[in-house]
Amino acid sequence: MLIIRLYFILFCQEVLYVFGWGSVGHSLVARLAQSQLNSTTNHWLDNYIPSNLPDDLSLIASWPDIILYLDSNPFDYNDWQWSRELHFINTPDWNCTYISTRDCLNNRCIEGALKNYSQRLIDNNCDYIQQQEALFFLVHFVGDVHQPLHCGFKGDFGGNSVKGLFLNGTNETNLHTIWDVEIITNHINQHFQSDINLYYNYLESLMLNQSLNINETYDNYKLWIDESVNYVCKQVYFDDNNIKINGSLNFTLGYDYFNRNWPLVDQRLAQGGRRLGSLLNQLAKSRSSTKLPPDVQALIIVLCIEFIIGIIAVIGVYRYKRPINPETQPLLS
Numbered sequence: 001m002l003i004i005r006l007y008f009i010l011f012c013q014e015v016l017y018v019f020g021w022g023s024v025g026h027s028l029v030a031r032l033a034q035s036q037l038n039s040t041t042n043h044w045l046d047n048y049i050p051s052n053l054p055d056d057l058s059l060i061a062s063w064p065d066i067i068l069y070l071d072s073n074p075f076d077y078n079d080w081q082w083s084r085e086l087h088f089i090n091t092p093d094w095n096c097t098y099i100s101t102r103d104c105l106n107n108r109c110i111e112g113a114l115k116n117y118s119q120r121l122i123d124n125n126c127d128y129i130q131q132q133e134a135l136f137f138l139v140h141f142v143g144d145v146h147q148p149l150h151c152g153f154k155g156d157f158g159g160n161s162v163k164g165l166f167l168n169g170t171n172e173t174n175l176h177t178i179w180d181v182e183i184i185t186n187h188i189n190q191h192f193q194s195d196i197n198l199y200y201n202y203l204e205s206l207m208l209n210q211s212l213n214i215n216e217t218y219d220n221y222k223l224w225i226d227e228s229v230n231y232v233c234k235q236v237y238f239d240d241n242n243i244k245i246n247g248s249l250n251f252t253l254g255y256d257y258f259n260r261n262w263p264l265v266d267q268r269l270a271q272g273g274r275r276l277g278s279l280l281n282q283l284a285k286s287r288s289s290t291k292l293p294p295d296v297q298a299l300i301i302v303l304c305i306e307f308i309i310g311i312i313a314v315i316g317v318y319r320y321k322r323p324i325n326p327e328t329q330p331l332l333s
């Protein structure tokens with residue numbers, strides 16, 4: 001168990017360096033969220049970012065994807081396969097409603113995971129490593145749930161098996177990847193001079209302009225899913241000519257599709273960022289204590305021991321000196 005935990009810490013530190021910013025969408029949501037955190041929340045969460053990394057949530061935002069694959073996690077990707085189903089929900093094809101008793105059996109879905117990890121992050125019965133894992137999952141899943149195809153159809157695995165060509169690409173892609181990556185990449189390249197920071201600034205302004213829904217609470221996970229399910233049925237599966245995509249045939253999606261959908265991608269990234277920020281601020285208020293990283297705990301123990309030794313030494317010196325220092329005796333005795 002200790003070895004597994006140590007591995008987790010090393011893994012965070014080493015692998016995150018190799019993968020840098022990870023997937024663009026997740027890093028943007030995390031960065032937007034972090035811009036919304038108050039200083040108490042920021043301080044609390046910094047504690048969970050490995051100490052050799054900058055205190056930047058976007059660096060850990062893709063960790064739950066990285067651990068799943070042989071390429072990125074050759075040593076124990078198998079041990080994380082249980083978490084795969086927590087990245088999404090699927091509804092029956094064209095059903096267009098999410099029903100948790102049907103679509104989220106035993107809470108093994110993104111709604112269950114959002115509840116689980118937001119609770120574990122502030123649960124005093126969870127240790128530091130468990131809370132750290134909870135934070136990494138939470139940052140990622142709030143991003144995922146806002147990508148409409150993470151709330152897609154069961155029959156085509158959320159668009160993963162719907163194949164075709166996108167824009168001027170000559171390589172086959174799939175609908176899910178178009179929404180995970182390709183709309184964002186093309187949008188940044190074509191409208192933001194290939195500069196992710198320009199895109200970020202624009203999203204931040206969009207986020208700050210978004211009016212808050214007065215009835216919205218910080219943890220309305222079901223609402224976030226319902227919105228995505230709705231976009232899937234009303235928008236995602238309609239091609240350039242507004243004709244329903246037939247998943248058994250290869251699609252060719254061009255600029256009409258791209259131009260109709262990048263505004264929705266912008267909106268979902270901004271919403272994800274705003275909601276993740278307010279969720280984390282809220283959790284910071286609800287927590288009752290802060291767990292410290294194992295190395296800091298060890299340091300504190302060492303400092304305490306040194307402090308006690310110091311006190312004993314001072315007392316010893318004082319007791320030894322007292323008889324030969326009569327002037328330290330009370331003058332008024």
Ligand SMILES: *[C@@H]1O[C@H](CO)[C@@H](O)[C@H](O)[C@H]1NC(C)=O
Pocket residue numbers: 086106107108109112113116117120133
């Ligand atoms: C809750 O989190 C724990 C720890 O990661 C995990 O073992 C469990 O499968 C999670 N359950 C759900 C429903 O996400």
Ligand SMILES: *[C@@H]1O[C@H](CO)[C@@H](O)[C@H](O)[C@H]1NC(C)=O
Pocket residue numbers: 170171
């Ligand atoms: C298309 O696929 C080939 C073979 O996998 C790859 O070498 C090439 O880089 C891809 N092209 C693009 C534009 O992604």
Ligand SMILES: *[C@@H]1O[C@H](CO)[C@@H](O)[C@H](O)[C@H]1NC(C)=O
Pocket residue numbers: 202203205206209
């Ligand atoms: C946000 O609102 C301001 C003021 O109305 C406007 O100038 C700006 O373009 C808006 N930003 C976005 C991204 O819509």
Ligand SMILES: *[C@@H]1O[C@H](CO)[C@@H](O)[C@H](O)[C@H]1NC(C)=O
Pocket residue numbers: 213214215
């Ligand atoms: C807020 O809730 C009230 C009462 O449930 C409802 O009448 C109103 O339409 C809701 N407003 C929004 C913006 O959803």
Ligand SMILES: *[C@@H]1O[C@H](CO)[C@@H](O)[C@H](O)[C@H]1NC(C)=O
Pocket residue numbers: 246247248249
């Ligand atoms: C989709 O394409 C398949 C294969 O050509 C065809 O059998 C099926 O009827 C089509 N479905 C719809 C809804 O058009």
